Amino acid sequence: xxxxxxxxxxxxxxxxxxxxxxxxxxxxxxxxxxxxxxxxxxxxxxxxxxxxxxxxxxxxxxxxxxxxxxxxxxxxxxxxxxxxxxxxxxxxxxxxxxxxxxxxxxxxxxxxxxxxxxxxxxxxxxxxxxxxxxxxxxxxxxxxxxxxxxxxxxxxxxxxxxxxxxxxxxxxxxxxxxxxxxxxxxxxxxxxxxxxxxxxxxxxxxxxxxxxxxxxxxxxxxxxxxxxxxxxxxxxxxxxxxxxxxxxxxxxxxxxxxxxxxxxxxxxxxxxxxxxxxxxxxxxxxxxxxxxxxxxxxxxxxxxxxxxxxxxxxxxxxxxxxxxxxxxxxxxxxx
Amino acid sequence: xxxxxxxxxxxxxxxxxxxxxxxxxxxxxxxxxxxxxxxxxxxxxxxxxxxxxxxxxxxxxxxxxxxxxxxxxxxxxxxxxxxxxxxxxxxxxxxxxxxxxxxxxxxxxxxxxxxxxxxxxxxxxxxxxxxxxxxxxxxxxxxxxxxxxxxxxxxxxxxxxxxxxxxxxxxxxxxxxxxxxxxxxxxxxxxxxxxxxxxxxxxxxxxxxxxxxxxxxxxxxxxxxxxxxxxxxxxxxxxxxxxxxxxxxxxxxxxxxxxxxxxxxxxxxxxxxxxxxxxxxxxxxxxxxxxxxxxxxxxxxxxxxxxxxxxxxxxx
Numbered sequence: 001x002x003x004x005x006x007x008x009x010x011x012x013x014x015x016x017x018x019x020x021x022x023x024x025x026x027x028x029x030x031x032x033x034x035x036x037x038x039x040x041x042x043x044x045x046x047x048x049x050x051x052x053x054x055x056x057x058x059x060x061x062x063x064x065x066x067x068x069x070x071x072x073x074x075x076x077x078x079x080x081x082x083x084x085x086x087x088x089x090x091x092x093x094x095x096x097x098x099x100x101x102x103x104x105x106x107x108x109x110x111x112x113x114x115x116x117x118x119x120x121x122x123x124x125x126x127x128x129x130x131x132x133x134x135x136x137x138x139x140x141x142x143x144x145x146x147x148x149x150x151x152x153x154x155x156x157x158x159x160x161x162x163x164x165x166x167x168x169x170x171x172x173x174x175x176x177x178x179x180x181x182x183x184x185x186x187x188x189x190x191x192x193x194x195x196x197x198x199x200x201x202x203x204x205x206x207x208x209x210x211x212x213x214x215x216x217x218x219x220x221x222x223x224x225x226x227x228x229x230x231x232x233x234x235x236x237x238x239x240x241x242x243x244x245x246x247x248x249x250x251x252x253x254x255x256x257x258x259x260x261x262x263x264x265x266x267x268x269x270x271x272x273x274x275x276x277x278x279x280x281x282x283x284x285x286x287x288x289x290x291x292x293x294x295x296x297x298x299x300x301x302x303x304x305x306x307x308x309x310x311x312x313x314x315x316x317x318x319x320x321x322x323x324x325x326x327x328x329x330x331x332x333x334x335x
Numbered sequence: 336x337x338x339x340x341x342x343x344x345x346x347x348x349x350x351x352x353x354x355x356x357x358x359x360x361x362x363x364x365x366x367x368x369x370x371x372x373x374x375x376x377x378x379x380x381x382x383x384x385x386x387x388x389x390x391x392x393x394x395x396x397x398x399x400x401x402x403x404x405x406x407x408x409x410x411x412x413x414x415x416x417x418x419x420x421x422x423x424x425x426x427x428x429x430x431x432x433x434x435x436x437x438x439x440x441x442x443x444x445x446x447x448x449x450x451x452x453x454x455x456x457x458x459x460x461x462x463x464x465x466x467x468x469x470x471x472x473x474x475x476x477x478x479x480x481x482x483x484x485x486x487x488x489x490x491x492x493x494x495x496x497x498x499x500x501x502x503x504x505x506x507x508x509x510x511x512x513x514x515x516x517x518x519x520x521x522x523x524x525x526x527x528x529x530x531x532x533x534x535x536x537x538x539x540x541x542x543x544x545x546x547x548x549x550x551x552x553x554x555x556x557x558x559x560x561x562x563x564x565x566x567x568x569x570x571x572x573x574x575x576x577x578x579x580x581x582x583x584x585x586x587x588x589x590x591x592x593x594x595x596x597x598x599x600x601x602x603x604x605x606x607x608x609x610x611x612x613x614x615x616x617x618x619x620x621x622x623x624x625x626x627x628x629x630x631x632x633x634x635x636x637x638x639x640x641x642x643x644x645x646x647x648x649x650x651x
Binding site for chain 2: 052
């Protein structure tokens with residue numbers, strides 16, 4: 001009895017094998033079970049039935065034996081879920097593809113290796129050391145109606161350059177068309193560059209972020225505060241400070257920057273000393289006074305030498321002075 | 336003037352190709368993030384959802400103050416993150432007085448918000464609080480069974496929507512073939528009332544039943560919690576139409592090295608790589624081993640082998 005009821009219930013389950021999902025839309029909780037444990041138990045029991053229902057249909061699918069276990073191919077899922085991204089749009093045909101189709105031109109495979117007539121060996125068709133390379137030809141034979149003022153090698157090179165440019169422009173055209181259809185290859189972007197100013201050949205260089213910032217800073221200096229109190233746009237940074245900041249070196253001597261303070265003060269002191277050194281010590285004056293002193297000394301010494309006898313006598317005089325009365329006559333003599 | 340910009344490296348090119356729209360999609364990535372305020376419960380919920388979906392999820396750990404998916408203008412940052420990480424499902428947690436333990440699960444289509452469901456988390460039980468045989472613990476990235484119980488999932492609009500979102504969130508990778516030996520987990524969602532869903536994560540124990548179908552047994556491994564549905568925002572009809580498109584035809588893989596001939600039938604080329612017989616190390620013939628030792632080693636090995644086989648026999 002119970003078994004049959006269960007079987008009936010199972011047949012009512014909605015099983016979606018593609019997602020390994022099962023849904024029992026008939027069960028309902030008329031009254032909340034009294035305790036949480038009971039509720040969980042009931043849920044698990046119902047869940048087991050459902051899981052069993054999925055497994056029943058899953059294990060009956062044809063399987064292939066693999067090293068890791070039986071492999072089963074799942075049917076496509078019945079419940080449809082939204083896509084992550086839109087469908088890829090097909091690429092529109094290029095101009096050449098259209099032309100080829102119209103003319104019935106078919107692609108054909110070319111050999112990778114071709115016979116090179118110059119070296120008489122087989123070489124790759126393209127790439128380095130290719131066969132029949134135009135640029136590798138050392139001598140071009142002149143024809144009677146060639147222009148003698150023209151360099152045939154330069155001409156060849158220019159022609160090649162032109163061909164490359166042409167191909168590049170064709171490519172761009174095709175890519176633009178693909179972009180319009182929304183089918184640009186994922187690794188390609190078409191980026192707009194600034195239009196060239198008339199008269200100039202090349203397109204102007206793209207302005208960098210820093211340069212733009214500088215321009216904004218210049219504009220800010222128009223106000224009296226140098227843009228300090230201007231309202232900033234979202235994402236705009238404060239104007240860069242121009243000029244130097246005052247820096248105070250640490251006073252305490254250290255291994256790094258500390259010793260620089262001493263150096264700096266010494267430098268200043270030296271500067272001051274060197275500036276005022278002439279006031280403190282006038283070398284000329286010093287030399288002069290020294291010389292004058294020396295001269296004076298010499299002079300006085302000379303005069304002393306001249307009156308050397310008298311001088312020599314003087315002590316005698318003094319000696320004579322002691323018997324003071326007698327010396328008086330002698331003094332008068334000397335004079 | 337237009338400039339052609341291409342990927343500079345092959346790696347970059349491959350990465351861009353991975354993100355390009357595909358005819359058959361392989362599975363959605365999930366972005367897990369939170370708002371300015373979270374609760375400890377919500378933090379645990381987010382980290383455990385991340386744990387369950389580790390192989391295809393990205394978790395942001397910083398707070399985001401300008402994400403308000405239900406308000407206009409509050410989704411720009413979210414859409415940017417979706418584009419940046421290439422995720423198309425997001426789980427956003429926030430906590431406020433009005434809506435405690437709030438979880439917003441949403442999907443994006445073409446990196447624009449497709450639909451949203453807001454639920455409150457109640458009765459949360461974390462993985463750590465369950466005790467079970469660790470041998471049963473589900474492997475990372477295995478495909479789960481998903482079960483929905485209750486008529487609410489069919490009758491109530493919000494729950495119907497929630498069912499689809501939950502299926503998309505937990506279904507794992509979209510695969511064609513599956514290994515039956517690798518089935519080891521199940522999610523059970525039960526509609527308790529018109530706005531309450533009980534969900535739990537179980538491990539599977541396959542028991543012999545005598546038939547090819549093993550008997551399934553569920554062992555609760557957590558996390559388990561109640562979702563109370565709050566707000567929801569169904570997809571826009573026109574967007575839904577685009578997002579639900581499917582193709583019948585499958586992209587055909589180019590068949591290589593096979594030719595079909597009218598006379599010979601199917602002819603294939605097989606390339607066998609060089610076997611490198613000269614480089615192969617031979618057992619017991621290492622350079623430095625003397626002959627006596629070599630022989631002794633050989634003898635030992637054979638002796639051991641015998642022992643092993645004997646033991647096996649005993650076991651049997």
